[in-house]
Amino acid sequence: MVKLATIVVIVGLIVVGMYALLEVSYYSSKLSVEKDISSPVVLIPSIGVNEKINNISISQGVYHEEVSKLPSKGDVILFGHRTSYSSPFLRLNELKAGDNIILEWPEIGQINYTVKNSTIVPASYLLPVHNDTQRLYLITCDPPGFTTNRLIVTGDMSTLGPVNETITKENPNTSNALIICLLFLILGLVLSYFYPIKEDRLFILIFVLIISGALFFAYFVPFNPDIIASKINWLNGDFST
Incomplete structure (x- = not known):
């Protein structure tokens, strides 16, 4: 016993x-951690991009071209370097049709874009901006380290919703x-x-x-x-x- x-x-x-x-x-x-949503962010899961967007200069990372529109208001243009200033768009050439691009924008929400195509154009090419379409253009130099051409990745907006304010890690x-x-x-x-x-x-x-x-x-x-x-x-x- x-x-x-x-x-x-x-x-x-x-x-x-x-x-x-x-x-x-x-x-x-x-752990669930509150996300910093005080400034816009671009996320491209397939190539590991998670970068804040600025409206000052491309030398500060991903730059929102001032002549373009805000998400859901028309075409959005983002510039980024491939070989300097943290090289946010280094692997932009790896994107393919169907890949997902996410913008998280304060006071607008989470905007998802689906990659449509990629094109290479001369540096002098002027990209038209429209108010009646909802496209995203990611632009960088091509080939890497040279300013001869521009690589342009085009995405069409697929969904617009609220930003998930917490992340799990x-x-x-x-x-x-x-x-x-x-x-x-x-x-x-x-x-x-x-x-x-x-x-x-x-x-x-x-x-x-x-x-x-x-x-x-x-x-x-x-x-x-x-x-x-x-x-x-x-x-x-x-x-x-």
């Missing part, structure tokens, strides 16, 4: 395990979750090995392995830590849940 002292130890393991599970779930879960302290899992397992194994009531050591070991398994499961398959927090509030004197 399991001794009373062993039952107390097992209950203690369960309580500590629940707190450990809460911490593992937190460190393993992705990995927790920078994810390694803490693994450390907690390993510490609980190692200390639990030590406890079960040196537990003074020899006939109850197996019970201690079983609970250590079960709880450790739950911790490692939460590490590899993270879930909302609030679920665990709501279950252990009573341990902190909160009986409202």
